[in-house]
Amino acid sequence: MAKLQVAIDLLTTDEALALAAKVAPYVDIIELGTPLIKNMGSSVITAMKAAHPDKLVFADLKTADAGELEADIAFKAGADLVTVLGVSGNATIIGAVKAAKAHGKGVVVDTIGHPDRVRRAQEVTELGVAFVELHAGLDEQWADGYSIQVLIDEAARVGVPVSIAGGVNLENIEAVIKAGAQVAVAGAAIYAAEDPAAAAKALSEVVRRA
Numbered sequence: 001m002a003k004l005q006v007a008i009d010l011l012t013t014d015e016a017l018a019l020a021a022k023v024a025p026y027v028d029i030i031e032l033g034t035p036l037i038k039n040m041g042s043s044v045i046t047a048m049k050a051a052h053p054d055k056l057v058f059a060d061l062k063t064a065d066a067g068e069l070e071a072d073i074a075f076k077a078g079a080d081l082v083t084v085l086g087v088s089g090n091a092t093i094i095g096a097v098k099a100a101k102a103h104g105k106g107v108v109v110d111t112i113g114h115p116d117r118v119r120r121a122q123e124v125t126e127l128g129v130a131f132v133e134l135h136a137g138l139d140e141q142w143a144d145g146y147s148i149q150v151l152i153d154e155a156a157r158v159g160v161p162v163s164i165a166g167g168v169n170l171e172n173i174e175a176v177i178k179a180g181a182q183v184a185v186a187g188a189a190i191y192a193a194e195d196p197a198a199a200a201k202a203l204s205e206v207v208r209r210a
């Protein structure tokens, strides 16, 4: 069954824990966003795993170099999954996968900024990653003409395990899952909602029945 991942793009550990407490009953994976980790350091990973030991804690490191070292730091802090950029070299991804194997955890390759997300997803899957994130980042989403449909179309033809991130919301999450994404990542649709728990619940209901 597909999973729902909440991406927490808030800036402090207290805010992140408060949001996670509200939405945890409805999500499978709790993502600590890159700005949050840069602001708070790896201590936010430890705090989140301690608060939610039953959830997969996803550290969105967006590692571009020193894959083994950076992944090891996050896994030691309590992460279950870490991200490495698909635009980085294979050696960086292989290093992170080595650390993941040592800890019994996983690596997700984030295709943000890659000119051919589908081809790169297929390539890096061969390197032993858990899955690949077809991702349009916040800056790309704010550009004129952006539509998540491009990611949905990519998921339908990629043929390897993927998540989709880039403006997932209640209007498009059914299409995201039906395209074959194993994980739907929702950030602003949950953390910026007036009632984050209700938003997460509604998204999770679609994921469960799609």
Ligand SMILES: O=C([C@H](O)CO)[C@H](O)[C@H](O)COP(=O)(O)O
Pocket: 007, 008, 009, 033, 034, 035, 060, 136, 137, 138, 141, 165, 166, 167, 168, 185, 186, 187, 188, 189
């Ligand atoms: O990974 C993300 C981005 O690079 C900022 O850290 C977001 O968490 C991801 O795009 C999901 O957020 P939404 O697009 O707001 O759903």
